[in-house]
Amino acid sequence: MQPQATSTPPSGAPKPRLTFLGTGYLGSTYAACFAELGYEVLGMDVDEAKIAKLAAGENPIHEPGLDELLKRNLASGRLRFSTSYEEAAEFGDVHFVCVGTPQRADGMAADLSYIEAVVTGLAPHLRRPALIVGKSTVPVGTANWVEELAQKYKPDAVDVHVAWSPEFLREGFACEDVLRPDRVVFGVKTDWARQMLYAAHKALFELAATEDREVPVVVTDFATAELVKVAANAFLATKISFINAMAEVCEASGADVTMLAKSIGYDARIGNKFLRAGIGFGGGCLPKDIRAFQARAQEIGAGEALRFLHEVDLVNTRRRNRVLALAADLLDRPIGPAGPDFSGVRIAVLGAAFKPNTDDVRDSPGLAVAKALAKTNAEVVVYDPEATENARRELSTVAYAKSMTEALQGSALTCVVTAWDEFRRADPAAVGELAAERRIIDGMNCLDHASWIAAGWDYRGMGRSV
Structure with a gap:
């Protein structure tokens, strides 16, 4: 029996x-932001240490x-x-699923075990x-599977509905993206689910109205809602x-x-965002999402449509x-069959997070x-303003500095x-004055190269002639 449509x-x-x-990252941000909007919110996780920190007001990210x-x-x-x-079941009316969907160890497909759990x-x-309501980025078809799981495990007398409403958070701007989204997507099958989603976002729409903004709402089917996030990530990647391919040509x-990027960016059909050449994209979304997208397309017989994403991935790795x-x-060192040998060279690496304003080092x-660089026998010293501890857990074969000054002291590169x-x-x-050699x-092509060259640095950018 479907519940009667009601605002209560x-x-x-x-x-x-x-x-x-x-x-x-996803669940803690949404929980704090929706509480800020005036909702009663419960964040739930099986990780006792993480929950203890959050309950004490300690943000782990x-x-x-x-x-x-928070x-x-x-x-x-x-x-x-x-x-x-x-x-959680006793407390909540709307339950948002915010767990990770990492790449499986045995292939490119997404691991849905956390969603199942x-x-x-x-x-x-x-x-x-x-x-x-699913918020996690998933392969198309997951919402139907979640619906089957919910029907299988729920008590017979209880009506449980499923919806999919993907997240579009940018690390470093996540709170703003929750509170002032550029759109929300509701993938629903029932009118009751749609009404509950609107009620769960009503305060967000009211905030927009007070700021003379509009939040576009796309109400659609499960499959389209699931595809929105992966399609967006595939486009950005x-x-x-x-x-970066153009950088190779340059x-x-x-x-x-x-x-080149500046020139083509003036074309309104192209735009100038995401046109900075560098060492490629990383993080917990784009790399694993484009691989999972390819894997799922292959499963449903549309693999040829996404073959280009394989080359996108290869370009990213090459940079x-x-x-x-x-x-x-x-450094005027030859590159042999095993790569270059930088023995005796101290190299300062500035950065570890996959982008600024985050401590996320996933696929950085x-x-x-x-x-x-560490594999070339160089003495590598890494400094990052926020990501040092996470980086140390991922890469223990390099040294870490507590400051930019410490990292640069005596560096040859x-x-x-x-x-x-x-x-x-x-x-x-x-x-x-800190570095041993000005190289x-x-x-990331993020420096004012003219001023560095004027200060006596031997400068190399990505895809640049200077």
Whole structure:
């Protein structure tokens, strides 16, 4: 029996009570932001240590603005955390699934085991009508499977609906993206699910109205909602790899990719965003999402349509290797069959996070560069303003500095691999006094190359003639 369409949540609360199942980067951000919007929110995770930290107001990730939101809403009582599925089921009307979907160890496909664990953990404890909403990035067809799981594990007398509403968060801007999204997508099958999703986002729409903004709402089917995020990520990855492929052509022809990108970016059909050539994309989304997209397309008989994403992935990987070639050129070292040998060379690697304003090192191009440089027998010293501890867990074969000054002291080569403001705004003359040799690779094309050259640095960019 389908619940009657009503504005009253099944819990009887004035607004739907929300749970966010999985309190990693995605779940913790959404939980704090929706509590800020005035909802009663419960963040749930099986990781007891993580929940203990969050409940104490300790944010386990670096995300601008999140610390304040977390502490303020814990203090208000609108936000709390738990490790209990039973408590989540008793508390919530709308349950958002926010767990990870990493790449499987045995191939390119997405690992859906965390989603399965959440649905099968929650459903048996539901005692009133509820809506389970997927936010995780998943292969097309997952929502139907989740619906089958929920129906299988829920009590017979309880109505459980499923919807899919993908997230579009940018690390470093995640709180703003939750509170002021450029669109929301509702993949639904029933009118009740649609009404509950609107009720769960009503405060967000009201905030937009007070700021004279509109939040576009796309109401669609399961499959389209699932495809929106992976299609968007595939497009962005393609655009990044396109300009990096052009960087390869520029390097071969003597052209300047920064001027090329500027010129084509004026075309409104192309735009200038994501046209900065560098060492490629990384993070917890784009690399694994384009691989999972290819794998799922192959499974449903559409593999040929996404063959281009294989080349997108290859271009991305090649750009990381370009740093080794530039380093060999700057250090005047030959590249043998096993690669260059930089024995006795101290190299400062500035950056470890996959992009600035985050401490996320998942599939980080910069960390991959540091690892490759370490294999050349160089003395590699890495500095990142926020990601050092995460980087140390991923790569223990290099040294880590506590400051940019410490990293640069005595270096024969400097590599900028994350475009932090601290590096972009550094004084090249002052920095030159720290380094043993003024050689620099601008792996993100983020420096004012003219000022570095004027300060006596031997500069190399990506896809640039200088």
